[in-house]
Amino acid sequence: MRKPDNSVGPFTPDVMNFKLPQRFTLPMTLTPYDELGDPKKFLKKFRTIMIVNGASDPILCRCFLNYLDGPALDWLCALPAGSISQFQELAKLFEDHFAGSAIYLHDSDYLNTIKQKQNESLKDYMTRFTKVAISIPDLHPEVHLHAIKSGFRPENFQETIAVAKPKTLAEFREKAKGQIDIEELRQARKSDKAYYRDDDKTQNSKRNFKITPRFDSYTQFNMKRENIIKEILNPKLIKPPRNAGTYQDTKNVDKSKYCAFHQKHGHTTDECVVAKDLL
Incomplete structure (x- = not known):
C-alpha cells in the first residue's frame, strides 16, 4: 500500500495538527480501498473497526488515508486544501464519488x-x-x-x-x-x-473401394492386354501406379491372379480396369 503524502491534503489545520495518542495502533484488518467495491460497505467496515478501537472524529480523518490505495488515494489527495473538517463530510464525498464502482461487482x-x-x-x-x-x-x-x-x-x-x-x-x-x-x-x-x-x-x-471403368466399351486387340502392358513396361514407356496398394484390399487376395501393370496379386491384367483405360 502506498504511503500518503501528509504534507498537503484536504483537511483543515485543526485536523492535520491533531496528534494521535501515543499508544494508538492503526488496525490493519481492512483491505485498502482502490476504487473497486461498494463504498458504503467499505465505510461501514472502516467505522466499525475504528470505533472499536476508540477513535474520535479527527482520528477517523487522519487514519482514513491509510486505508486508501491507487485511484482512491489519488482522489483524496486531489481534494481542495482545507475542504474537510469532519469525517462525515469526507465520507459523503467518498460515497458519492465512488458510488458507480458498486454496480460493477456482484454480491x-x-x-x-x-x-x-x-x-x-x-x-x-x-x-x-x-x-x-x-x-x-x-x-x-x-x-x-x-x-x-x-x-x-x-x-x-x-x-x-x-x-x-x-x-x-x-x-x-x-x-x-x-x-x-x-x-x-x-x-x-x-x-x-x-x-x-x-x-x-x-x-x-x-x-470396399472399387474402380469403375471410364468407358462403355474397349478396343479389341489381336493380343492379350497383359502382353501389351509388359511390352510398354519394359522400355519404361509407362510406370506402374504408385498407389497400387489402394486398388483393392491387399488381405486375402487371390494369389493365382497377377496384374502385370499393378505388379500385384488379386486380379489379372486382362481384368484390370486401370490397364484397360490406359490402353
Missing part, C-alpha cells in the same frame, strides 16, 4: 444464480464460478461453499458431495479434483474410441 447472493449448464464439465463450471467468487470482497467461505454446491446438476458428483459432506472449501476442492480427473479420463477414452471408429471406417472404405 454473494449472485452466486446462487450460477448453475452448471447442460453438458458443461465440472472443471468449466468451477472455473466460471470462481471467476465471479474472487471478485466479491470479503466473501465468507461457508457462503462460497454452499453456493457452489447448490449449482451442480443432479448427477453423480452431487451425490458424492451429499455423502462426503465436505465442511471446508479445501475438502470440497479435494473431492472436486478427483471428479475432474475422472471426467477428463472418460473424455480421453471417448476421443480414443472415436479415433478408432474413424480409422475403421477408413479401412472399410479401402476394402
Whole structure:
C-alpha cells in the first residue's frame, strides 16, 4: 500500500495538527480501498473497526488515508486544501464519488444464480464460478461453499458431495479434483474410441473401394492386354501406379491372379480396369 503524502491534503489545520495518542495502533484488518467495491460497505467496515478501537472524529480523518490505495488515494489527495473538517463530510464525498464502482461487482447472493449448464464439465463450471467468487470482497467461505454446491446438476458428483459432506472449501476442492480427473479420463477414452471408429471406417472404405471403368466399351486387340502392358513396361514407356496398394484390399487376395501393370496379386491384367483405360 502506498504511503500518503501528509504534507498537503484536504483537511483543515485543526485536523492535520491533531496528534494521535501515543499508544494508538492503526488496525490493519481492512483491505485498502482502490476504487473497486461498494463504498458504503467499505465505510461501514472502516467505522466499525475504528470505533472499536476508540477513535474520535479527527482520528477517523487522519487514519482514513491509510486505508486508501491507487485511484482512491489519488482522489483524496486531489481534494481542495482545507475542504474537510469532519469525517462525515469526507465520507459523503467518498460515497458519492465512488458510488458507480458498486454496480460493477456482484454480491454473494449472485452466486446462487450460477448453475452448471447442460453438458458443461465440472472443471468449466468451477472455473466460471470462481471467476465471479474472487471478485466479491470479503466473501465468507461457508457462503462460497454452499453456493457452489447448490449449482451442480443432479448427477453423480452431487451425490458424492451429499455423502462426503465436505465442511471446508479445501475438502470440497479435494473431492472436486478427483471428479475432474475422472471426467477428463472418460473424455480421453471417448476421443480414443472415436479415433478408432474413424480409422475403421477408413479401412472399410479401402476394402470396399472399387474402380469403375471410364468407358462403355474397349478396343479389341489381336493380343492379350497383359502382353501389351509388359511390352510398354519394359522400355519404361509407362510406370506402374504408385498407389497400387489402394486398388483393392491387399488381405486375402487371390494369389493365382497377377496384374502385370499393378505388379500385384488379386486380379489379372486382362481384368484390370486401370490397364484397360490406359490402353
